[in-house]
Amino acid sequence: MSYQDFAYTYDRLMEDMPYEAWISFAKKAWAAYGIQPETVVDLGCGTGNISIPLARDGYKVTGIDLSDDMLAVAQHKAERQRETGPGILWLQQDLRDWELPQDQGADTVVSFCDCFNYLLEEEDILQAFEQAFQGLRSGGVFLFDVHSPAQFAEYAALQPFVFDEEDIAYLWTCELDEERTEIEHALTIFVRENSAGSASGEALFRRIEETHHQRAYDPRRMLDMLAAAGFTDLQISADFEWQEKLTPDSRRLFFSARKP
Numbered sequence: 565m566s567y568q569d570f571a572y573t574y575d576r577l578m579e580d581m582p583y584e585a586w587i588s589f590a591k592k593a594w595a596a597y598g599i600q601p602e603t604v605v606d607l608g609c610g611t612g613n614i615s616i617p618l619a620r621d622g623y624k625v626t627g628i629d630l631s632d633d634m635l636a637v638a639q640h641k642a643e644r645q646r647e648t649g650p651g652i653l654w655l656q657q658d659l660r661d662w663e664l665p666q667d668q669g670a671d672t673v674v675s676f677c678d679c680f681n682y683l684l685e686e687e688d689i690l691q692a693f694e695q696a697f698q699g700l701r702s703g704g705v706f707l708f709d710v711h712s713p714a715q716f717a718e719y720a721a722l723q724p725f726v727f728d729e730e731d732i733a734y735l736w737t738c739e740l741d742e743e744r745t746e747i748e749h750a751l752t753i754f755v756r757e758n759s760a761g762s763a764s765g766e767a768l769f770r771r772i773e774e775t776h777h778q779r780a781y782d783p784r785r786m787l788d789m790l791a792a793a794g795f796t797d798l799q800i801s802a803d804f805e806w807q808e809k810l811t812p813d814s815r816r817l818f819f820s821a822r823k824p
Contacts, residue, residue, distance in 0.1 A: 571633035586676040592806040601671035608679030612638030669701030675708040681778035693793035700823040713780040715815040731756040746779040795821035
């Protein structure tokens, strides 16, 4: 997975994602844990679609992502929107190994939009949990979401997916390894270019090939690893609803935990 070319088409393809629902969930969780965070770390921040609104709401945000292209888009977008909050610090770091300047402890760490599904081994998950624990102050809250195994089975059953608009189109296929609950997403994306340079004046499209791998984990095992990393007050919720019980139909799982 590179995100190098994909970064610049990401927002166009993801414009219908419920970013407000993620932020609403976070605020409900903070209230339930009895904290009013000032400092927020957004792991896997991508192009800033959660970091920027949080900064607008007055939080001091650090956006962390492995892709410098994603961060470049995020920074440009934040500057264009002229955020008036405390500002955003953008850092290119791995969610398994990150740190804040001067060892500042964050009040809360969030990671939404299934970033943790990109960690393909349990030891990577545990390492990321341990790093989140280390990056939080005492009493801080860790929130993240993942796709459920049922979501991957649905993807495999319903693929291929096709999106076709005037300026952008894609073909998305999936292949599921049921034993590991690991899925490969193969995307072929066509992005319309400026046609001014075309001799015929017809639209030209740039082709982008992307392959993404994700793995889903048993939620009980995720809770065990959170506890092993030192977290307490563990909660699981489903599909953007705080403390919504999991069912076989749950597609997006939300985990919440506190650092003692």
